[in-house]
Amino acid sequence: MMGIKYRKGDVRMHSKFMENEFIKQIPILIGLGMFSLLTSISGSSTNLALPKISEDLKITNGQSTWIIQIGLIVSAITFVLFGRLGDSISKTFIFTNGGIIFLVGSLITGMALDFPIIMLGRAIQSLGVAMIMANSLGIVSQYFSNETRGEALAIISMFISIGAISGPALGGIILSFTSWRWIYLFNIPLGIIIIFFSRKQLAVPKVPLKTLSNEIKSINWFGELTFAVGLTLFFLSGVYFQKGLNFFVVGLTFLIIGTVIAFAAFFQDRKFHDSLISNELVKNADYLLSISILLVVMLVNSMSNILLPFYLQSYGGISPFVSGLLLMVQSLTMLIISPISGYISDHWNRYDLTIIGLLVLLISQVGYVMYPRNINLLIVSIPIIVNGIRLGLFLSPNNAIIMGVVDESLSGVAGSLTSFARTLGVTIGISFSSILLFVQLPHVQRITPALGQKFMNAFVSVFVVATVIxxxxxVAVIFRRIQNKNAI
Structure with missing residues (x-):
């Protein structure tokens, strides 16, 4: 710890004690991780099911994308709300009940016979996801000390990576042998087991109905609804941007209006007597910088996630199966690196580890800039692997820094804002990269190999911007490190 000197024997005893405490808490990590795994599998396999859902429910492919969008919007809108309720009521109470709501939403989605019902199911499912994600980091802070928090967060990241890897594979098996509905119905028996296990491991209090009612009444609902409107318009802008230049003005209008309304909601909340976001967090420069960096990192990461399929499939003519395997390598690499990074972050300076992670991010973006016109799978795979290393190196120590610089009483809101920053970064990255690509390809409706160097010039330009970002x-993180030379 900063400013404290231990004798060699004291250090060994302290390390042994922390190791024993960590081992005792492993069942809690399994409970948290299994829910993260389940929600990750459900999310990553939904994309694969959209064509079958469109066919079965007799909806257009454009309509089917709203099955994804509704989940993104609902989760983002309610992250901070459920983080605040976790702090004021109980993080474990909100977390475990979020699991129940997730299963109810999965059941409705899996049984849906038309478009409105599947949208309702996905909205309810996403409420559950928000309740889970908004409080999982806070629960880690509640049960794990600063000395072991990095390793704990890395293990949860491993579960998420496993979900991202296995989701498409599991979804593919289900779609090959049975109905798409089982992608959602599969959650129910497994989720029930996880809920019983989690409730046994976590200290879940019995919250009186009156207490719950009073807390809900005390929420700044006007600010929350205003924020919901602003964020919905913000997300909708991305939908229009991805339709090409013909919808650019509509997308830009939605983006500007949505951003203004969302900021207005934030300032309105600052004046509310019991604001959702504590003044302590707003004035915590280290916390704000850390989640801002996370947002930008996820923005850059989503740029490659959205553009690589265009390069590999639409331009390069590679099959979706091979393309999927290549992109899966990133999650697999992250799965391998995360536990190593988590262990190191508990025994080394976390700020230095995030700097290394961001340096690797920069290298991966340079690798994308150097992609050849004629696709070479070896050259293509190297930046993808490097980016996976970056994710593993950066996320766990940065999350540990985020949760380490806030008071435990605010860890629910702090964790929920972290989840919100990740989601917002991904959304902005998708819209931003789509705009940058298609603004250079006017009148192009579909990317094909015939575009040749014209496509490659546009593709490379996007990653030049990503490299600069x-x-x-x-540089910002190096500056933070200089400002916190003695931080751990």
Whole structure:
């Protein structure tokens, strides 16, 4: 710890004690991780099911994308709300009940016979996801000390990576042998087991109905609803941007209006007597910088996630199966690196580890810039692997820094804002990269190999921008490190 000197024997005893405490808490990590795994599998396999859902429910492919969008919007809108309720009532109470709501939503989605019902099911499912994600980091802070928090967060990241890897594979098996509905119905028996296990491991209090009612009444509902409107318009802008230049003005209008309304909601909340976001967090420069860096990192990461399928499939003619395997390598690499990174972050300076992670991010973006016109799978795979290393190196120590600089009483809101920053970064990255690509390809409705160098010039230009963004973030983190020389 900063400013404290231990004798060699004291250090060994302290390390042994922390190791024993960590081992005792492993069942809690399994409960948290299994829910993260389940929600990750459900999310990553939904994309694969959209064509079958469109066919079965007799809806257009455009309509089917709203099955994804509704989940993103509902979760983002309610992250902070459920984080605040976790702090004021109980994180474990909100978390475990979020699991129940997730299963109810999965049941409705799996049984849906038309488009409105599947949208309702996905909205309810996403409420559950928000309740889970908003409080999982806070629960880690509640049960794990600063000395072991990095390793604990890394293990949860491993579960998420496993979900991202196995989701498409499991979804593919289900779609090959049975109905898409089982992608959602599969959650129910497994989720029930996880809920019983989690409730046994976590200290879940019995919250009186009156207490719950009073807390809900005390929420700044006007600010929350205003924020919901602003964020919905913000997310909708991305939908229009991805339709091409013909919808650019509509997308830009939605983006500007949505951003203004969302900021207005934030300032309205600051004046509310019991604001959702505590003044302590708003004034915590280290916390704000850390979640801002996370947002930008996820923005850059989503740029490659959205553009690589265009490069590999639409331009390069590679099959979706091979393309999927290549992109899966990133999650697999992260799965391998995360536990190593988590262990190191508990025994080394976390700020230095995030700097290394961001340096690797910069290298991966340079690798994308150097992609050849004629696809070479070996050259293509190297930046993808490097980016997976970056995710593993950066996320666990940065999350540990985020949760380590806030008071435990605020860990629910702090964790929920972290989840919100990740989601917002992904959304902005998708819209931003789509705009940058298609603004260089006017009148192009579909990317094909015939575009040749014209596509490659546009593709490379997007990653030049991503490289510049990565360099700016790296400089910001180095500056933070200089300001916190003695931080752990």
């Amino acid at each position: 990565s360099a700016v973030v790296l």
